[in-house]
Amino acid sequence: MRLKVCTEDQIREGGVKSLKILARNVAVFRLNGVLYGLEADCKHMRASIAYGKIDGTIITCPAHGWRYDITTGDCLTEAWAKLKTYPVDVVDGVVYIEI
Numbered sequence: 458m459r460l461k462v463c464t465e466d467q468i469r470e471g472g473v474k475s476l477k478i479l480a481r482n483v484a485v486f487r488l489n490g491v492l493y494g495l496e497a498d499c500k501h502m503r504a505s506i507a508y509g510k511i512d513g514t515i516i517t518c519p520a521h522g523w524r525y526d527i528t529t530g531d532c533l534t535e536a537w538a539k540l541k542t543y544p545v546d547v548v549d550g551v552v553y554i555e556i
């Protein structure tokens with residue numbers, strides 16, 4: 458299912474747009490001009506990683522500090538805790554995500 462997220466200018470460089478889609482928390486990040494769609498529920502206790510601190514391509518969960526690679530969904534804290542990634546594209550200035 459392909460869904461509209463926002464307009465492209467609503468996600469600044471180094472920023473994130475979080476949204477809830479079908480009871481899932483999802484986040485779209487912009488890093489070095491590239492958009493990444495990622496499951497946003499931390500695998501530890503489901504806090505939203507969208508409110509975490511970004512350092513390069515790594516985001517740190519604001520609740521207890523688990524760390525994830527935004528570009529792959531890999532968890533650097535617990536190897537089993539990979540977040541789902543979702544394809545994102547832009548058409549005519551509108552950001553879409555494939556869930």
Ligand code: FES
Pocket residue numbers: 499500501502503504518519520521522523
């Ligand atoms: S909920 Fe993310 S580290 Fe605990």
